[in-house]
Amino acid sequence: MSIADLPLATKPSFDRLAGLPVAVIGAGPIGLAAAAQLLERGIDVVVYEAGEAAGASVASWGHTRLFSPWEYLVDEAAARLLDTAGWEAPSAKRLPYGRDLVNDYLLPLAATPELEPRIRYGSIVVAVSRQGMDRTRTSGRAKAPFLLRVQTAGGTTEQLARAVIDASGTYASPNGLLSSGLQPAASEVQANITHALPDVLGVERARFAGKHALVVGAGHSAANTLLKLAQLADEAPGTSITWAVRSVSPVRVYGSDADELEARGQLGSMVHDLVRSGRVTLVDRFEIDDLRPTAEGRVEAIGRRRREEAAIEVDIVVNATGFRPNLDMLREVRLHLDEIVEAPARLATLIDPNLHSCGTVYPHGVDELAHPEPNFYIAGMKSYGRAPTFLLLTGYEQVRSIADELAGNSEAARLVQLTLPDTGVCSTALPTAAGTLPLLDVSASGSCGTTPAASASCCG
The missing domain is CATH 3.50.50.60 (FAD/NAD(P)-binding domain)
Incomplete structure (x- = not known):
């Protein structure tokens, strides 16, 4: 008797997600922090990075100095990985440039023995879906693996994952220059x-x-x-x-x-x-x-x-009109986004730039970041949609919460704690010497901090 001849109730059950990694899109500060948090919980992960090195978006504004000192720019799980590799942490109170964030933190983090073999550079995720399911199919959806279509110099491949964290940032998607929200056509x-x-x-x-x-x-x-x-x-x-x-x-x-x-x-x-x-x-x-x-x-x-x-x-x-999330790659994923700022609907009111600065955003995690698509999350600057109030410190807590949820620790995932000092995260006193320039609060620009990094921008 073949398996096709067995009564439906007695057919063996296969876990299609077993053995699959979590896919993280983006090897910026938040993407690498997500990978570090997942590995610390024994969860396999693969990171897809469009650039040729970690922190590619941050490197593009590397000449810009951050408001936030180093003590607010390093994820705790990432720091633990770096410590095992003999990393010498920068001075906590020093204010880095974007290039320092890349050279002194992101590149060493990406080169750790735990992360290095899991990062795929030059890999552009052009679509995310479910294997064998478009967004209209519901039955068995949560048990179907995610399917990521990935473009590389060698061609296009399709990769499977048990969960997806999109930390691809927004720096490559500027808002329209025109009042219509569009870019000039000529x-x-x-x-x-x-x-x-x-x-x-x-x-x-x-x-x-x-x-x-x-x-x-x-x-x-x-x-x-x-x-x-x-x-x-x-x-x-x-x-x-x-x-x-x-x-x-x-x-x-x-x-x-x-x-x-x-x-x-x-x-x-x-x-x-x-x-x-x-x-x-x-x-x-x-x-x-x-x-x-x-x-x-x-x-x-x-x-x-x-x-x-x-x-x-x-x-x-x-x-310099700000940034917006690229949602084209997520057309087959079930999202619940705010119709104005294009952030997850439950997060949108917490980050409304008309009500909040980067230092007054409420702590939030997996509950606010969840979508109707099980085990799919947008984190980092991209989770803020068009709102310009993102801080790296906030993004690190986002992915810590997501990692606990994916590890099955639902209680820890919902114990979201984030303490933002009144000053220091969004700002530090400006230098006063002649010829010096002010520092950039990239968090308020919408560029990464990513958008540029405690800021933003960019920071996927």
């Missing part, structure tokens, strides 16, 4: 647009020196770029700066003397001084409808200001 203007956090005083100096730059956006990544452009203008004659915002006033950047985050208040004051002195031309209430090329190789930002048609002609445009 191919001729693309060369005149740069991503947020350009290296104005370093490798991209020639692109800005002696040129007219338009910075678009009302967050702290815009503020950081404005301050660096102002320094460049002192050194390179002919450099001019315009700052365009849609609001009546960039109050989120300016802050106030009562700001409990000292550095953020100082950053705002410095930008405000640039505007008041005329070194930066502020164009408020400007809705950009499109960019069009000019005959001289420049671009013209056209739109409306105070209900009147308006246009600004410049050489280069910095898109």
Whole structure:
């Protein structure tokens, strides 16, 4: 008698998830922390990283200094892995640049004997689904393995997993430059647009020196770029700066003397001084409808200001409008997202940027991050959708909670604890020596900290 001839009730049961690893998407700070937390609980894991090294997104803004000192940038499980490898921890109170976060933490962590064989570099996850099931099928769904379609230089493969943690970040998905939320359609203007956090005083100096730059956006990544452009203008004659915002006033950047985050208040004051002195031309209430090329190789930002048609002609445009999650790869996964900020629905109200700064977000874990898809989680900056208030410290607690849940320790998963000091995580006093630049609160820019890292951005 073959197995097909057996009555249904007596057919043997196969656990299709047995022996499969947890798939983590992204080898940034949160992705590597998730892997470390899982391994500490005896759970096998594979990490898929699109870049050629750990922390690839962070490396792209490595010239930017963080507000948060080292003591708030290292995951506890990751630190334990590093300690066994003889890692020398950076000074707890020192403020690193993005490149320090990569070179002194992420690369050594990825090179530990426990993690190194589990990371797949140059591996772009283009789709996540269930084996043999699209999003419309329900029966037996939780018992079906996840299927990840992965693109590499050698071709496309499909990999199976028992659970998925998407910590891919948002740095590669900037918000639209136009007021419609879209990017300019004309191919001729693309060369005149740069991503947020350009290296104005370093490798991209020639692109800005002696040129007219338009910075678009009302967050702290815009503020950081404005301050660096102002320094460049002192050194390179002919450099001019315009700052365009849609609001009546960039109050989120300016802050106030009562700001409990000292550095953020100082950053705002410095930008405000640039505007008041005329070194930066502020164009408020400007809705950009499109960019069009000019005959001289420049671009013209056209739109409306105070209900009147308006246009600004410049050489280069910095898109500092924030970031959004790439959800295309998750079309076959059942998600429950807030319709506005595109964060998990139960998390959205806790991170609303209209109500919270990075230091006032409530502790949250597996319950707030869960979706209708069993054992699927979005963590890190991507879990915040379009909200710009993410901190690495928050992301580390997210993946600690998820790891406990996947290990079957439901009680520990729900004991979510996160203590954010009033100052220090989002800010540290700015240097005052002549010629020094303020630090970037990447957490408030939406870039990673990831978005840039306690911040954000990026930080998947």
